[in-house]
Amino acid sequence: MSKTILMVDDDIVQLELFKKLLTSNGYICKVALSVDIAESILKHEIPDLIISDYQMPVKDGFDFRRILLQNDLLKQVPFLFLTSVNDNNFVQQGLDLKAIDYISKGTPAKQILSKIDNLMRSVRQHYEKSLSEIKGIAEKLNLRNTPSATPVLKNFSVSFFNTSYQDHPGGDFIDFIQVNERFTFIILGDVMGKKWGAWFFSFSFLSYIRSAIRLCVYDGNFSLSEIMAKLNRVIHFDELLGDIFSTLSIVLIDDDTQKINYAGAGDLPLLKYEKGKADLQSYQSEGILLGFLAESNFNETEIELGSNDELYLISDGMIDFETAGVKRSDINIFKSKLHQLKESGKSADDINYILFNKNTTQVDDCSIITIKKIKNEDK
Secondary structure, eight states: OOOEEEEEOSOHHHHHHHHHHHHTTTOEEEEESSHHHHHHHHTTOOOSEEEEESOOSSSOHHHHHHHHHTOTTTTTSOEEEEESOOOHHHHHHHHHTTOOEEEETTSOHHHHHHHHHHHHHHHHHHHHHHHHHHHHHHHHTTOOSSOSSOOOOSSEEEEEEEEOGGGOOOSEEEEEEEOSSSEEEEEEEEESSOHHHHHHHHHHHHHHHHHHHHHHHHTTOOOHHHHHHHHHHHHHTOSTTTTOOEEEEEEEEETTTTEEEEEEESOOOEEEEOTTOSSOEEEOOOBOOBTSSSSOOOOOEEEOOOTTOEEEEEOGGGTEEEETTEEEEOHHHHHHHHHHHHHTTOOTTOHHHHSOOTTOBOOSOEEEEEEEEOOGGGO
16 A cells, blocks of 8 residues: 655745655655644644655744654654755754654655655564564453354354454454354444554453343343443443443344344444345444443344345445545445445455455455345255
8 A cells, every 4th residue: 555755845846846756656745835734734644754844934844843742643653854954963953853864855866765665664564563563462362352253043144354454453343242042142343543542442342342241131131222221331431431432233133033133333324135126225223422421322123134135234444445545435335336246146255346446445444244144945
């Protein structure tokens, strides 16, 4: 995937030269003529690298770097200084502000590109090493926010697909809670936030969800509305999760009666495919995000599946995509793609057909759970 570089310089000619150099070599280049404009860009997007001139009016490059160092999200972004001043004091002052390096405006284009390529490669290698170490620790502690296997049922088949954005740990979580041979809970959630923070809090949400279901079922209570309401109250008053919210879809499968019940909190609608129908049917929950209010109503819906009908639980990433550098979110496009896929006889598990093609790219964690009613002759 193309890396994004933010260029900050009050010299528009210099900006355009750098933009042409970088875009022609596979980078996405954002440009800003001042620190204020750069700050505005950074409110909406975090680049992979920032290159800033030293000398600019009002706020110079040093001011800009100090501003970034005060922001927990931006201080970790690799930073290069761009200068036309060949002065060791300027260079040292920049390095003291934790800039990785500097580039002289007089440096040949080929050398500039090599320096940026080497830097991005080094950052990527360091990240992959750190990610591998953390994943290793998580595995040793048995920390998982997706299951290792799907439940085996008599009248339904269940499958799931999950992929994190750019291999970053993310906030999507999936769980299957098989109470006994009759009742199975299907869980899909998405913690609000990005990367590590969302990933960390997903375990707290999963722990609460599992406990709430187990405690209610122990008392003989299988009402999804009541399970969601109790879960929501506990999360709302949790000090750790006070400002952290999550979507949640819960489906309860009764394998004896072949009934399916659903309740949700701030989630996307469940989608149902019936062969020959002109469109997918949607089931939308009225519940708001988990923990947002102390008291909230969560409606429960019964969904009927016929033989070979399929039901889909999806996270936001399934309907988010990027085309020509522009991010979009459109559930109708996703529904249309999935419907065409099913009508052509392909499997919904073939996600490459549903999600992205050569003109679109992934922009978020993606999760989908498929529940299919099994025909008698298929059992």
